[in-house]
Amino acid sequence: MTIELVRPESPEQHHSHRDVTGGWLRPAVFGAMDGLVSNFALIAGVVGAAGAGQGAVLAGFAGLIAGACSMAAGEYTSVKSQTELMRAEIAVERRELARNPEGEQAELAALYRARGLEPELAERVAAGLSADPEQALRVHVREELGVDMDDLPSPYVAAASSFGAFSAGALVPLAPFLFGASGLMVALVLSVVALFGFGAAVAVMTARPWWLGGLRQLALGVGAATVTFGLGHLLGVTVS
Template sequence: MTIELTHPYSPEKHHSHRDVTGGWLRPAVFGAMDGLVSNLALIAGVVGAAGAGRGAVVAGVAGLIAGACSMAAGEYTSVKSQTELMRAEIAVERRELARNPEGEQAELAAMYRAKGLDEDLARRVAEGLSADPEQALRVHVREELGVDVDDLPSPYVAAASSFCAFAAGALVPLVPFLFGASGLVVAMIVSVLALFGFGAAVARMTARPWWLGGLRQLALGVAAAAVTFGLGHLLGVTVS
């Protein structure tokens, strides 16, 4: 008689995670949405004031270039400042490890005791990690600052992501006018589809309901365009 052994559990299935620490997603999403919404609102305001025509095209192109450059410069400066601050704090930790390695090792052991390890195991873990100064630095920086020494955000990546994303978003409401559109209807239809589609795509990327993300972004974009169109129409400012 053959006896088959069964187990109440299945073998572990290894899985991978997406990069959630890189410096590209936030500026890319923010840039694309900012470009689409702000340029749609700008064009809507101009059309509301003076009607469709050369003024709408000029405003749209100017909004695209100025906004993309501004976004890139702002992201570069903010991420560069953040990275410089991180590097300064890492340098402080490096000096402390060189000046007082025993104290830093004791501090690391205390951290692991606070996480639930018993005193002897925490001491041995801290001792083993502290044997290599570079490894000790990585551990201290990660535990104390929540920063990965080898994966600091890049200001260049953030700036490039912002510039390209803003330009791509700002181009959406401008394209119909470049091809001779005589009113805001076509630009609004194209922008509405883009707003919903991009919002849905971002929601799927972040494991949220796609329809909720699409509707949320659509509502924000249409509201901004409606406000500026109404103000432009009420003020009646002419663009020459």
């Protein structure tokens, strides 16, 4: 008689998620794209009006510094205001839990009943979660505000991400002129490659087709540069 050994089932492999609430991805993506598109468009407008030269370099540097500082300040103010509002609402919830814990527990039980739990089970879950005041606060904040009070976005991270990303993006069309480029072609090629590449990279990060993200960003950037180059050329002709 043979004895067949049965291998125990392997433990379940739990999947992991990427950080989607850290406050850095949106300002970094927005900053890099804004720096690349706006500075390329700015330089294209200057070249269209006055040709390549010192004016294009000065405009590119001014666009890089002013844009990076503006983006960082804007992101800091935006995220700081958002975080302060979140903290104010968390304080409201904390006071309400201290003033009326029974009512808040009943509110939590009603929420779980609305989500499909049996009334008795919903009551037990709400009672268990409400036993610890801090745990109860976290649950209420997450359920009612959709916020993780231990992972609020950082305005400093947002500002730094935006500043660095904008500077990196804005440097792409400026770099050829720093090395003596006499026309817009090299900056155009570098910007086209960077637009498509960065758009494709972001699409991969967000689980979308890479070619679609690349083409979309390329179309937006080239469209903006075309408009400013045309306006700069018309303005240059008019002034001269």
